[in-house]
Amino acid sequence: AQWSKSVSMREYEAIFYKTTNVMSRLDTAIECLVIGLLAFMPLAFGVVHAWSEEVVVVLSGAIVICFLLRVVVAGGTGMVWSWSYIPIGLFVLIVVLQLFTLPGDIVGILSPNTTALKTELLSDMPNADRVLESMTLSFYPHATAHDLRLILSVAGVFVVVVNVFRRPDQIKRLLMAITIIGGVIAVITLGQNVFGNGKIYWFVQTRYGSGHSGPFVNHSNFGQFMNLSIGAALGLLCVKLHESFSGRG
Secondary structure, eight states, X not given: OHXXXXXXXXXXXXXXXXXXXXXXXXXXXXXXXXXXXXXXXXXXXXXXXXXXXXXXXXXXXXXXXXXXXXXXXXXXXXXXXXXXXXXXXXXXXXXXXXXXXXXXXXXXXHOHXXXXXXXXXXXXXXXXXXXXXXXXXXXXXXXXXXXXXXXXXXXXXXXXXXXXXXXXXXXXXXXHHHHHHHHHHHHHHXXXXXXOOSSBTTTBOOTTSOOOSTTOSSHHHHHHHHHHHHHHHHHHHHHHHHHHHTTOO
């Protein structure tokens, strides 16, 4: 019995070691993909072109797949609950609801202005009555579906980060990566503003005729990105200060 118990323990330790090793590799892959995605998006003009959006969707999908493999390896115990899932889920449901074709009466209750405007625009069509019997809340379902794909990509990455980046060293590396990426973008922006010729990266012309927002095409996107980067930098600074002065007067 003792020998059998010893063999079982060795088998368990071997399985545990193998599982831990696989999870560690998946964690490393997820971390590299997340940091790579965070670096790619601002450098790719703020992801305002179709090709860059496709890259974001593919990288986000790869991150989610790695996480699902991690959950399988962990025996289905890898999910962490967070109250932040609720507003994200509600927002996604609201967007999905806009894509469903609903009876006109229900749309009129949910959004009277939508019904009124669609009735005004379509009332002169030969089959207007039949067309207005049912409609979507969205005026442009194709654009709504397009934005929904991006929302799901970002939400997927958020859920993965909440579940995977649990250790202090992981969190600090992520904050450091965001801080460095934000610093690089700030240097590029400063260089373009001081020594630039009005073009992004000194050779990409924008329709706005100026390249004063670093690699971003949209100035508002640039401002929000820098705000978030500064927030990550301040968070990292607080962590470093806490580690250095904790327990001291």
